[in-house]
Amino acid sequence: MKLFNNFVGNPKNDILAGITVSLAMIPEVVAFAFVAGIDPLVALSGAFILGLITALFGGRPGLISGAAGAVAVIFVDLIIKGHEKGMMMENPIENMGLYYLFGAVILMGLIQILAGVFKIGKFVRLIPHPVMMGFVNGLAIVIFLAQVEMFSHKSLVIGADDVKKYISTYMQGAELWIMMGLVALTMAIIWGLPKLTKKIPAALTAILVTTGIVVFSGMDVSTVGSYIIEGGGTGLKGELPTPNMELWQYLPIGYDTFMFILPYAFLAAAVGLIESLMTMNLVDELTETRGSGNRECVAQGAGNIVSGLFGGTGGCGMIGQTVININAGGRGRLSGVMMSVTLLVFLLFTDKLIEQVPIAALIGVMFMMVIETFAWSSFRILRKIPLSDAFVLVTVSVVTVVFDLAIAVFVGVIISALVFAWESAKRIRARKSIKTDGTKVYEIWGPLFFGSVTDFNNKFDPKNDPDKIEIDFIEARVQDHSGIEALRGVANKYLDLGKEIKLTHLSPECKQLLMRNNPEFDTIIESSIEDPRYHIATDLLDAEA
Numbered sequence: 001m002k003l004f005n006n007f008v009g010n011p012k013n014d015i016l017a018g019i020t021v022s023l024a025m026i027p028e029v030v031a032f033a034f035v036a037g038i039d040p041l042v043a044l045s046g047a048f049i050l051g052l053i054t055a056l057f058g059g060r061p062g063l064i065s066g067a068a069g070a071v072a073v074i075f076v077d078l079i080i081k082g083h084e085k086g087m088m089m090e091n092p093i094e095n096m097g098l099y100y101l102f103g104a105v106i107l108m109g110l111i112q113i114l115a116g117v118f119k120i121g122k123f124v125r126l127i128p129h130p131v132m133m134g135f136v137n138g139l140a141i142v143i144f145l146a147q148v149e150m151f152s153h154k155s156l157v158i159g160a161d162d163v164k165k166y167i168s169t170y171m172q173g174a175e176l177w178i179m180m181g182l183v184a185l186t187m188a189i190i191w192g193l194p195k196l197t198k199k200i201p202a203a204l205t206a207i208l209v210t211t212g213i214v215v216f217s218g219m220d221v222s223t224v225g226s227y228i229i230e231g232g233g234t235g236l237k238g239e240l241p242t243p244n245m246e247l248w249q250y251l252p253i254g255y256d257t258f259m260f261i262l263p264y265a266f267l268a269a270a271v272g273l274i275e276s277l278m279t280m281n282l283v284d285e286l287t288e289t290r291g292s293g294n295r296e297c298v299a300q301g302a303g304n305i306v307s308g309l310f311g312g313t314g315g316c317g318m319i320g321q322t323v324i325n326i327n328a329g330g331r332g333r334l335s336g337v338m339m340s341v342t343l344l345v346f347l348l349f350t351d352k353l354i355e356q357v358p359i360a361a362l363i364g365v366m367f368m369m370v371i372e373t374f375a376w377s378s379f380r381i382l383r384k385i386p387l388s389d390a391f392v393l394v395t396v397s398v399v400t401v402v403f404d405l406a407i408a409v410f411v412g413v414i415i416s417a418l419v420f421a422w423e424s425a426k427r428i429r430a431r432k433s434i435k436t437d438g439t440k441v442y443e444i445w446g447p448l449f450f451g452s453v454t455d456f457n458n459k460f461d462p463k464n465d466p467d468k469i470e471i472d473f474i475e476a477r478v479q480d481h482s483g484i485e486a487l488r489g490v491a492n493k494y495l496d497l498g499k500e501i502k503l504t505h506l507s508p509e510c511k512q513l514l515m516r517n518n519p520e521f522d523t524i525i526e527s528s529i530e531d532p533r534y535h536i537a538t539d540l541l542d543a544e545a
């Protein structure tokens with residue numbers, strides 16, 4: 001019933017939102033195809049296949065997947081080197097880089113499925129909120145800069161060794177002003193229409209109105225068709241995707257090929273999952289619902305495998321198109337399915353009509369999406385949050401723009417983890433008291449782990465302490481191997497001096513680890529019904545999801 005409701009619970013908004021997203025998907029995917037140096041139809045086929053499979057089986061209804069730029073840039077070097085390897089073969093093969101690309105996409109999908117099977121998706125919960133805000137802001141800036149690039153004409157230049165290069169020349173004069181005017185008109189409709197009525201999607205209406213003005217007035221402006229042709233494509237006309245049998249004919253299956261494509265496939269899988277899972281988290285916040293990260297990993301992997309087998313490029317969740325979908329009212333799986341089906345219809349039957357859509361209309365939609373996506377509140381809270389969190393937020397945003405999403409997230413998580421470790425290390429305390437029988441008691445408070453070991457060791461004075469010592473862990477927890485070793489070291493110092501020591505209120509796990517290498521510690525560890533017992537709720541949460 002839940003699956004059924006995902007298709008029929010919000011049909012009108014899902015259908016219209018899917019159509020809107022499919023229109024916004026075309027220039028983005030085509031642009032990323034130019035970046036990777038592949039035929040736009042290859043990227044569009046991949047967007048259709050991946051979008052359909054993830055919409056049907058993914059862990060987050062409403063999330064839109066396609067041939068994203070974060071993945072496309074990873075395959076640029078693979079394609080170039082693949083072409084070179086193809087020309088060096090005994091029987092040279094042109095466009096060999098494409099076959100290596102398809103093989104890498106299939107391997108990428110396998111890695112993502114394994115990530116879902118082994119429940120790697122749960123680790124997205126470890127991503128701190130400042131990293132999430134930095135990710136959103138950085139990606140919004142990247143999308144904005146990609147739209148600015150649309151204000152240019154691309155010229156295909158064939159260099160030495162038949163290397164293709166694209167030279168961009170920015171618009172000037174009347175052409176630029178007309179382009180900016182159409183963009184402003186599109187944005188104004190998207191902003192103003194919801195104030196009058198919310199029964200029709202503002203973005204789709206804006207695209208239709210702007211396209212109508214351009215077509216009936218005969219304006220000479222950049223359109224989807226001219227944009228593709230300028231980039232070296234032949235147009236949107238495509239065929240129904242079918243299994244790519246040439247892949248098995250030309251791709252050399254073996255260890256050398258596997259080792260060649262593995263680094264690219266692994267990096268693409270990591271980037272794709274990070275962007276998809278973080279986009280899923282964003283949709284969770286916008287819709288106040290919860291998706292399944294592990295299920296999304298498996299669906300993304302299955303979509304990429306099928307895409308590679310059918311001669312399509314790899315991809316992942318796309319935050320821009322997802323936000324457009326959510327803002328247009330798309331909530332169920334039907335919106336993603338409609339996006340994919342509409343995209344296929346465009347390629348098969350209505351290519352001439354879609355090629356007339358002005359790029360300005362789609363830029364206007366994306367600009368409004370950027371405004372909606374960017375976390376403007378981050379400017380307001382920068383001075384209200386800890387300095388370390390503000391640093392993480394800004395750093396992740398900058399690294400996302402300068403390098404890529406995966407590096408930015410890893411950097412943000414590492415910085416946040418180091419800050420947390422440093423702050424936690426300063427919280428170790430030891431309250432000292434003397435019992436009536438002369439026993440000195442150390443009541444430890446705070447986490448004992450690698451960061452706090454030094455401070456923990458400095459709390460004790462084995463040489464000058466009395467003959468009876470008690471270390472009480474009722475307010476503390478030993479969290480890692482470094483903490484276990486520190487505790488073992490302190491206990492041995494007292495024992496070597498012939499003093500009596502007792503360890504109280506240790507968790508069962510800590511007792512087991514201590515006695516594994518020091519069975520004699522059984523005599524110094526006291527058990528009590530007050531001993532702490534720690535339980536992990538992560539697996540239960542995954543089971544519920």
